Amino acid sequence: MPAWKGIVGRSFTATDFIDYLATVTLSNWRPQFVVVHNTFIPKLSDWHSVPGAQRMQGLQSYYRDTQHWSAGPHLFVADDLIWAFTPLNTSGIHSPSWNHISWGVELVGDYDSEPFGDAVQENAVTALAGLHSLAGLDPNTLRLHKEDPLTTHKQCPGDNVVKDDLIQQIADQMAADDPGEHMPEAAASAGTGG
Numbered sequence: 669m670p671a672w673k674g675i676v677g678r679s680f681t682a683t684d685f686i687d688y689l690a691t692v693t694l695s696n697w698r699p700q701f702v703v704v705h706n707t708f709i710p711k712l713s714d715w716h717s718v719p720g721a722q723r724m725q726g727l728q729s730y731y732r733d734t735q736h737w738s739a740g741p742h743l744f745v746a747d748d749l750i751w752a753f754t755p756l757n758t759s760g761i762h763s764p765s766w767n768h769i770s771w772g773v774e775l776v777g778d779y780d781s782e783p784f785g786d787a788v789q790e791n792a793v794t795a796l797a798g799l800h801s802l803a804g805l806d807p808n809t810l811r812l813h814k815e816d817p818l819t820t821h822k823q824c825p826g827d828n829v830v831k832d833d834l835i836q837q838i839a840d841q842m843a844a845d846d847p848g849e850h851m852p853e854a855a856a857s858a859g860t861g862g
Contacts, residue, residue, distance in 0.1 A: 670738035673760075676752035677724040682794040685750045686845075689798045692756045700769045701809040702799055703816070704792075704834070705741065705762060706825035712777035712788065715746055724751060737761040741772035743795055747787035750795050756802075764818040766811070771799055779826025789837075796834070797841035807838040 680688050710717075718726070724744075731740035741762040744751040754760035754772075762772025775784070775792055800807050812831055813824035 670736075672732045673739040673754060673758055675724060675728050675740070676755055677721065677728070679720050679749040679751050681749065682791055685752075685795055686798050688752065689756075689802050692802060694757055694803060697758050699759075699771045699803055699805070701766075701805060701811055702771045702773055702796060703763045703766055703811050703813055704796070704825050704829065705772060705774045705813045705821075706779045706829065707744070707774050707776050708778050708821075708824065708826075710776070712747060712782055712785070715776045716748075720746075720749065720751060724753065727753065731761065735761075741774045743771070743773045743799075744776055745773060745788060745792045745795050746776040747785065747791070750791050756799075763813055763816045765816045770811070771803075773799070775825055775829065777826075779828040780823055781826075782828070784826075784828040793834070793837045793841050796838045797845060800838060801842055801845065807835045807842065810835055810838065 678688075707715075715723070727740060727744075731737045739754040739758065739760040742752070742754045742756055742760050744753055756771065759768045760772050761767050762774075763770065773792070773795065775788055777784070777788060796807075796810070799805070800810075810831065812829070813819055814822050
């Protein structure tokens with residue numbers, strides 16, 4: 669059995685997650701893209717039946733002791749919080765073809781039977797935009813788990829997660845987070861700025 673890499677096991681609001689990303693250094697490992705999954709079980713409607721910290725410990729036990737993996741996915745994105753699981757500066761286990769070259773992000777829910785609601789979607793866009801910015805990735809490189817040719821999860825993350833829409837939301841968020849050298853329209857009309 670490979671050595672267990674450990675977990676972060678911390679939760680963040682969307683704002684706090686961006687602050688957390690500022691503490692992450694990608695020196696020994698850098699992902700080439702992000703893979704989006706859904707948890708399927710538990711569904712979003714069941715997620716809050718167990719306290720989050722307890723759920724992280726349960727997931728750690730499942731991946732480490734039952735699956736005998738060295739890690740799990742990197743993030744679990746719920747409707748209230750973003751949970752950091754496998755450290756972002758190391759590879760995880762989440763998609764057979766892409767474990768060693770990508771981050772794995774689990775959207776909490778079953779997005780074939782549950783709607784991809786605003787709260788999860790907003791946290792997901794914040795997390796995914798932050799990850800893409802941290803590693804300097806183009807959002808168009810985003811992949812869905814079902815696109816992995818070796819996976820048996822051919823529906824993941826579910827039909828209610830539309831890849832093109834998600835990529836556009838990530839790109840829009842990245843642009844809003846870092847507008848570059850151009851002045852926001854409000855500042856320009858007020859006659860301020862350089």
